[in-house]
Amino acid sequence: MSTNEGERSPRGPHHLGIIMDGNGRWAQARGLPRLAGHRAGTENIRRVLEACVEFGIKVLTIYAFSTENWGRPQDEVRGLMHILSEYIQREVSELHRNGVQLRHSGRLAGISDAMQEQIRDALELTKHNDRIILNVAFNYGGRAEIMDAVRRLLSDGIAPEQVDEALINRYLYTAGLPDPDLIVRTGGEMRISNFLIWQAAYAEYYATPTFWPDFDRDELLRALEAYAQRDRRFGLVKQPALSRS
Ligand code: IPE
Ligand code: IPE
Ligand code: MG
Secondary structure, three states, rough: OOOOOOOOOOOOOEEEEEOOHHHHHHHHHHHOOHHHHHHHHHHHHHHHHHHHHHHOOOEEEEEEEHHHHHHOOOHHHHHHHHHHHHHHHHHHHHHHHOEEEEEEEHHHHOHHHHHHHHHHHHHHHHHOOOOOEEEEEEOOOOOHHHHHHHHHHOOOOOOOOHHOOHHHHHOOOOOOOOOOOOOEEEEOOOOOOOOOOOOOOOEEEEEEEOHHHHOOOOHHHHHHHHOOOOOOEEEEEEOOOOOOO
């Protein structure tokens, strides 16, 4: 990974979220099966993660598999699970060597026992790393996350007057992570598809038609340049500069 990390983009996002979309269309355009697109997309994570370190991003959340994606044809779901499981097995020690802290956002229930174990081991191994957090949204749905949070806080006996935004944040899968500043979606769709619907309330959005397997460092730089031009107001009005007289 690059050594001049963090020197660029002083106004860059601290937490970047990416909806990695367009693997299927990338494959289709090449006359390949959809799984070839998922394979190429998974390979692309390394390149984009390295660019994030270079640009000083401290948290990268990638949307890898949604709660709704289980409804795809069985062969695709099975193939995707295989590719993702292979990816963890192959990459974890290198990620660890590079100071990457892995986090998982999503429901463990529903994931195979073998993969749950892989995930737990990877989180445990990398938990003290602090160069960048790679938060993998896997079996993730924003609505499922809010439901799970409500269920847990009710079963903890939380009283209504104790409920505030900070408390809800602590019950989400993303507890302890800052809100995303920028959400990038590849593949051209203009929707959020159940991704970080609570946390991204004031995130900036950026969409590119580029399919995820082709999204590279230069594309990321373009997204960061667009972000740097945004005026984030958080519902407030800008104070005019005080005139000196
Ligand atoms: C995104 O690519 C990866 C997952 C949803 C798992 P898609 O598989 O949605 O690709 P398109 O949108 O069909 O091209
Ligand atoms: C969003 O992409 C989910 C992931 C990238 C993992 P989808 O392809 O599932 O979203 P829709 O169906 O276009 O909304
Ligand atoms: Mg898609």
